[in-house]
Amino acid sequence: xxxxxxxxxxxxxxxxxxxxxxxxxxxxxxxxxxxxxxxxxxxxxxxxxxxxxxxxxxxxxxxxxxxxxxxxxxxxxxxxxxxxxxxxxxxxxxxxxxxxxxxxxxxxxxxxxxxxxxxxxxxxxxxxxxxxxxxxxxxxxxxxxxxxxxxxxxxxxxxxx
Amino acid sequence: xxxxxxxxxxxxxxxxxxxxxxxxxxxxxxxxxxxxxxxxxxxxxxxxxxxxxxxxxxxxxxxxxxxxxxxxxxxxxxxxxxxxxxxxxxxxxxxxxxxxxxxxxxxxxxxxxxxxxxxxxxxxxxxxxxxxxxxxxxxxxxxxxxxxxxxxxxxxxxxxxxxxxxxxxxxxxxxxxxxxxxxxxxxxxxxxxxxxxxxxxxxxxxxxxxxxxxxxxxxxxxxxxxxxxxxx
Numbered sequence: 001x002x003x004x005x006x007x008x009x010x011x012x013x014x015x016x017x018x019x020x021x022x023x024x025x026x027x028x029x030x031x032x033x034x035x036x037x038x039x040x041x042x043x044x045x046x047x048x049x050x051x052x053x054x055x056x057x058x059x060x061x062x063x064x065x066x067x068x069x070x071x072x073x074x075x076x077x078x079x080x081x082x083x084x085x086x087x088x089x090x091x092x093x094x095x096x097x098x099x100x101x102x103x104x105x106x107x108x109x110x111x112x113x114x115x116x117x118x119x120x121x122x123x124x125x126x127x128x129x130x131x132x133x134x135x136x137x138x139x140x141x142x143x144x145x146x147x148x149x150x151x152x153x154x155x156x157x158x159x160x161x
Numbered sequence: 162x163x164x165x166x167x168x169x170x171x172x173x174x175x176x177x178x179x180x181x182x183x184x185x186x187x188x189x190x191x192x193x194x195x196x197x198x199x200x201x202x203x204x205x206x207x208x209x210x211x212x213x214x215x216x217x218x219x220x221x222x223x224x225x226x227x228x229x230x231x232x233x234x235x236x237x238x239x240x241x242x243x244x245x246x247x248x249x250x251x252x253x254x255x256x257x258x259x260x261x262x263x264x265x266x267x268x269x270x271x272x273x274x275x276x277x278x279x280x281x282x283x284x285x286x287x288x289x290x291x292x293x294x295x296x297x298x299x300x301x302x303x304x305x306x307x308x309x310x311x312x313x314x315x316x317x318x319x320x321x322x323x324x325x326x327x328x329x330x331x332x333x334x335x336x337x338x339x340x341x342x343x344x345x346x347x348x349x350x351x352x353x354x355x356x357x358x359x360x361x362x363x364x365x366x367x368x369x370x371x372x373x374x375x376x377x378x379x380x381x382x383x384x385x386x387x388x389x390x391x392x393x
């Protein structure tokens with residue numbers, strides 16, 4: 001029993017040491033530009049590349065959980081696909097801290113009233129929408145996304161977009 | 162809200178239960194089913210939890226400061242951590258008769274894994290893999306791209322192995338530990354064979370599957386040549 005207790009304490013200490021990557025200083029992140037549903041529709045319609053649109057909020061646990069996956073997807077496919085984040089019903093400081101913590105270095109917009117989320121459909125956050133060039137919706141994923149789904153839908157975008 | 166993951170877990174649990182029930186009194190001792198059920202369930206739960214913690218640490222998320230993230234299993238479970246934890250848990254709970262109990266659990270464990278993969282049918286796009294022109298290719302709704310039903314391939318391989326193990330035990334019981342070891346090899350081999358057909362954002366832990374296959378075959382060979390004996 002004592003050995004198990006020691007092991008648990010050791011693991012807890014090790015886990016505490018492994019904090020978030022925090023590779024970016026929050027002061028390096030500029031305030032997120034405000035946007036509206038209309039502006040996002042225009043962005044989607046005029047994009048020459050397929051778009052992965054992620055709707056997130058810093059207070060949303062599942063958004064934190066999927067953030068490393070989106071970072072990885074952007075690093076791998078950022079040249080072929082435009083990654084866009086829309087932060088909804090949030091505060092600027094928290095949003096910037098979230099981006100710094102997860103080093104999400106693709107374009108992000110701020111939508112305090114959550115208009116984009118309402119207009120593009122779906123309930124709650126996170127949501128991930130996949131658009132072909134020109135703005136046609138290819139796939140809409142509600143809730144936290146997994147690697148398989150993200151990779152599959154990116155592949156679909158690249159083959160059909 | 163979608164319940165595909167929960168559905169897959171349910172199919173896996175039912176498959177384990179069904180095989181244990183079928184084997185009780187036929188190819189397994191009638192009184193060991195409950196112990197096996199408890200041990201397999203515990204191994205699955207511990208494996209899932211440890212795999213999730215390892216995935217969080219790998220992604221730079223602290224499980225101490227954000228314990229709620231542990232429950233968001235869909236975000237990722239580290240296969241190496243989960244497999245090691247599940248095997249160690251099973252080994253520890255069954256340490257008094259490890260090789261015999263591993264043999265008794267082998268078919269049920271493979272059936273559970275088969276059920277887990279077949280659970281993709283709850284949400285068909287979860288079965289899809291890399292593109293193919295084969296006649297049995299599946300497509301996502303609204304897409305012209307045919308894809309390998311890769312999870313169904315894995316489910317089929319594992320289910321066939323589970324049936325093969327039951328038949329083997331019924332007609333020619335191999336030395337203790339051989340089936341349990343081969344189950345590890347089959348589980349790893351089925352992933353190794355299907356991994357190239359899975360869409361992913363990086364290479365999967367192919368080294369782990371290869372290591373599992375070699376270790377499983379090696380252990381089986383060792384137990385075949387030097388059968389375990391009951392210590393009194």
